[in-house]
Amino acid sequence: DAGVIQSPRHEVTEMGQEVTLRCKPISGHDYLFWYRQTMMRGLELLIYFNNNVPIDDSGMPEDRFSAKMPNASFSTLKIQPSEPRDSAVYFCASGESSGNTIYFGEGSWLTVV
Amino acid sequence: DQQVKQNSPSLSVQEGRISILNCDYTNSMFDYFLWYKKYPAEGPTFLISISSIKDKNEDGRFTVFLNKSAKHLSLHIVPSQPGDSAVYFCAARISGSARQLTFGSGTQLTVLP
Numbered sequence: 001d002a003g004v005i006q007s008p009r010h011e012v013t014e015m016g017q018e019v020t021l022r023c024k025p026i027s028g029h030d031y032l033f034w035y036r037q038t039m040m041r042g043l044e045l046l047i048y049f050n051n052n053v054p055i056d057d058s059g060m061p062e063d064r065f066s067a068k069m070p071n072a073s074f075s076t077l078k079i080q081p082s083e084p085r086d087s088a089v090y091f092c093a094s095g096e097s098s099g100n101t102i103y104f105g106e107g108s109w110l111t112v113v
Numbered sequence: 114d115q116q117v118k119q120n121s122p123s124l125s126v127q128e129g130r131i132s133i134l135n136c137d138y139t140n141s142m143f144d145y146f147l148w149y150k151k152y153p154a155e156g157p158t159f160l161i162s163i164s165s166i167k168d169k170n171e172d173g174r175f176t177v178f179l180n181k182s183a184k185h186l187s188l189h190i191v192p193s194q195p196g197d198s199a200v201y202f203c204a205a206r207i208s209g210s211a212r213q214l215t216f217g218s219g220t221q222l223t224v225l226p
Contacts, residue, residue: 004156031212042119042218043157043202056213091156095212100145102212104156 002026004105006092012111018080021108024073025094033093033102034067034077043091049075050097082112116140117205119217127225132190134220136203139184143205147214148177148188151200160201161188193224 005024013019025032034046047057052069060067064083069075079086089109095102118137126132134148144165149157163170163177163186170177176189190197200221204214 033213035216043216045213045215048213093156097212099212100162100206101147101159102214104149104158106154106156 004092004094004103006090006105006108008108009106010109010111012113013082015083015112016081017112018078019082019086019110019112021077021090021092021110023075023077023092023105025075025092026103027073029094029096029103030072031095031097031102032069032075033095034075035091035093035104037089037091037107046077046090079110082110084112087111115218116143117203117215117217119201119203119220121220122218123221123223125223125225126193128195129192132188132193132197132222132224134188134190134201134203134222136186136188136217137184138186138205140205140207140215141184142207143215144208145206146177146179146186147204147206148175149202149204149216151202151219157202190222193222195224195226198222198224 007022033048035043037043046059047067049069067077089107091107093102093104147162148160150160151157161172161175163179179186200219202219203217206214
């Protein structure tokens with residue numbers, strides 16, 4: 001079975017540009033999470049969805065960040081406009097309501113110059 | 114306010130010896146704890162977990178200990194192998210709530226041959 005699939009794996013963009021990160025969760029999972037990894041904060045939860053509905057977006061740093069989940073097999077995290085301090089690895093993860101663990105994708109490495 | 118803390122950013126251990134990674138938490142509502150392992154350029158992968166009704170869980174070379182009164186857990190790896198070199202994240206969640214995990218900042222384990 002395919003795991004969580006993220007794209008792009010690497011993105012280098014200029015400050016001010018829009019960035020869109022994509023995620024395909026594991027089929028059948030009803031939870032989807034967006035995490036960000038930085039040296040200073042480790043892995044921090046940005047937002048999560050249950051059955052495609054955003055449940056908690058309190059971790060989203062500011063209004064420049066937005067996330068959508070139009071269907072059970074696809075989610076996007078958008079940053080507009082991007083800033084150098086957004087440079088980080090962004091992970092998508094999915095899980096089942098009946099399970100105790102969540103499964104991560106390989107991450108999207110974002111560099112904003 | 115970090116609810117899950119890993120105070121050691123790095124740890125070096127000789128091959129064959131025991132590795133002990135530590136984690137502290139502040140939220141007494143946490144009742145399920147997990148350890149994830151992360152190799153460079155990959156997403157975190159689940160390693161082992163423990164429910165708050167237990168104080169020890171063992172899986173091969175990996176054992177997790179939970180001390181609820183001290184709000185402390187530890188991961189023991191014995192014997193340590195060079196392939197264990199990775200970043201280890203401690204995570205916690207509240208049962209009955211959503212599946213989001215709160216992560217620590219990680220500990221880089223290096224096992225020296």
